[in-house]
Amino acid sequence: MRNLLSTAGAVVASLAVATPLLGLIQPGSAQQTTTAAFPAPSSSSLPASKRGVSYHNDTAAADYDILLSARGPVGWYYTWSPRPGPPAQVFPWGFRDNVEFVPTIHGTGKLASDIADLDKLNASSTHLFSFNEPDELAANGGSQLSPQEAAAAYISSIVPLRSRFRISHPSVTGSQRGFDWLMAFHDACFKIDAKQGCPADFIVVHWYGGFDGLAGWLGQLRKWYTEAGYVAAAAASGSGGGSSSGSGSGSGRDDTNALPFWLGELGIPGAPMDANLAMMSQTLPYLDNLPWIAKYAWFGTFRPAQANNWTGVGVAFFDDEGGLTELGSTFLGGAQKGFAVGDKGRAPPTPSPTSSPTPAPTDGGGGGGGGGGQNGAGRCFVSGAAMGVGFAGVFISVYAWM
Numbered sequence: 185m186r187n188l189l190s191t192a193g194a195v196v197a198s199l200a201v202a203t204p205l206l207g208l209i210q211p212g213s214a215q216q217t218t219t220a221a222f223p224a225p226s227s228s229s230l231p232a233s234k235r236g237v238s239y240h241n242d243t244a245a246a247d248y249d250i251l252l253s254a255r256g257p258v259g260w261y262y263t264w265s266p267r268p269g270p271p272a273q274v275f276p277w278g279f280r281d282n283v284e285f286v287p288t289i290h291g292t293g294k295l296a297s298d299i300a301d302l303d304k305l306n307a308s309s310t311h312l313f314s315f316n317e318p319d320e321l322a323a324n325g326g327s328q329l330s331p332q333e334a335a336a337a338y339i340s341s342i343v344p345l346r347s348r349f350r351i352s353h354p355s356v357t358g359s360q361r362g363f364d365w366l367m368a369f370h371d372a373c374f375k376i377d378a379k380q381g382c383p384a385d386f387i388v389v390h391w392y393g394g395f396d397g398l399a400g401w402l403g404q405l406r407k408w409y410t411e412a413g414y415v416a417a418a419a420a421s422g423s424g425g426g427s428s429s430g431s432g433s434g435s436g437r438d439d440t441n442a443l444p445f446w447l448g449e450l451g452i453p454g455a456p457m458d459a460n461l462a463m464m465s466q467t468l469p470y471l472d473n474l475p476w477i478a479k480y481a482w483f484g485t486f487r488p489a490q491a492n493n494w495t496g497v498g499v500a501f502f503d504d505e506g507g508l509t510e511l512g513s514t515f516l517g518g519a520q521k522g523f524a525v526g527d528k529g530r531a532p533p534t535p536s537p538t539s540s541p542t543p544a545p546t547d548g549g550g551g552g553g554g555g556g557g558q559n560g561a562g563r564c565f566v567s568g569a570a571m572g573v574g575f576a577g578v579f580i581s582v583y584a585w586m
């Protein structure tokens with residue numbers, strides 16, 4: 185943990201030098217207009233596609249328009265469910281098949297139908313998250329599974345999905361309890377299958393807290409997974425970006441076969457935005473530079489109206505009118521990349537009264553919670569409300585520890 189933290193410090197320090205230089209060079213450069221497209225050619229070592237977002241069902245379509253903008257860095261999203269968000273909400277201005285939807289098999293409650301739903305996904309979905317926070321109560325968004333139950337279901341139902349997806353281990357809470365659960369899961373897996381236990385293609389990590397704690401938690405997990413002998417089964421090169429063969433990883437260890445890590449939930453719920461911003465500013469370059477971090481998503485791609493007592497408003501990417509907060513702007517690359525504080529996504533196109541095969545029939549009440557004053561917002565929330573049908577299974581993890 186100590187080593188990892190000092191490595192982190194070094195990475196951050198070197199970026200602190202590099203970033204101002206970029207800042208000076210880019211705006212003044214004559215090629216700026218031709219090279220403005222994201223990702224900038226100079227940032228080949230910083231794969232923009234690591235960034236993703238967690239989907240919240242009451243987030244406005246206009247907000248997804250900017251979050252998943254083709255000129256932005258976000259290359260994947262997930263819903264805590266095997267079902268993607270409704271296209272009218274998530275891609276109001278046109279479907280983008282280079283934004284990977286990553287399905288989740290949340291728990292074992294509807295295993296058969298959840299797995300059946302995977303058949304409806306496009307070929308662009310190549311990764312799958314297994315059980316969400318099994319060490320957490322269902323009431324708090326967890327899947328509340330014993331290590332033994334999870335191991336049995338993982339081996340019988342998740343491992344066979346490897347013919348179609350790269351699969352993750354269950355994502356535990358970022359806590360000692362989560363760590364203990366993982367070790368017990370590992371043991372339970374080898375009790376069932378003494379040869380291969382519960383193989384995985386990548387690990388999904390959740391962390392709610394500051395940067396130092398995140399770096400420590402990642403280090404603890406990585407050490408454990410390495411020592412327990414988990415390796416990437418297939419050639420590392422195909423694992424969906426990010427996995428630049430780890431020869432250059434600063435640790436000096438040969439990481440070539442190690443499992444890639446994803447961060448599915450990240451942020452400091454309940455903390456002021458300044459604290460979140462400080463954490464994010466330190467965390468993004470750190471994660472971008474670690475070769476074994478394949479992807480990461482922030483928790484809080486919503487407006488203050490959608491925040492609750494646990495999240496607080498300090499993690500939110502949007503203000504009440506759908507303008508980017510400083511946090512949202514930073515995640516998307518900042519004003520320099522065309523995502524300034526206050527920038528908004530486009531309200532969804534007005535559906536023409538005749539040609540509307542897509543609008544959901546159940547447009548009824550509209551989610552009362554959202555009521556932003558923006559033109560598009562009403563429509564967005566109507567389409568969001570229609571989702572209740574398909575997305576009753578969307579859970580938000582609500583558990584904090586520091």
Ligand SMILES: *[C@@H]1O[C@H](CO)[C@@H](O)[C@H](O)[C@H]1NC(C)=O
Nearest residue numbers: 268271279281285304305306
């Ligand atoms: C699959 O791709 C098509 C466009 O090619 C898109 O309209 C549809 O929404 C996608 N389906 C899913 C489940 O993402």
Ligand SMILES: *[C@@H]1O[C@H](CO)[C@@H](O)[C@H](O)[C@H]1NC(C)=O
Nearest residue numbers: 489490491492493494495496
């Ligand atoms: C937040 O907490 C306050 C006081 O504890 C309570 O009155 C309120 O209903 C809570 N709001 C939500 C959204 O849970």
Ligand SMILES: *[C@@H]1O[C@H](CO)[C@@H](O)[C@H](O)[C@H]1NC(C)=O
Nearest residue numbers: 241242551568569571572576
């Ligand atoms: C979003 O999901 C929650 C939990 O399933 C549900 O209570 C809420 O009504 C949904 N909101 C919309 C706008 O569909």
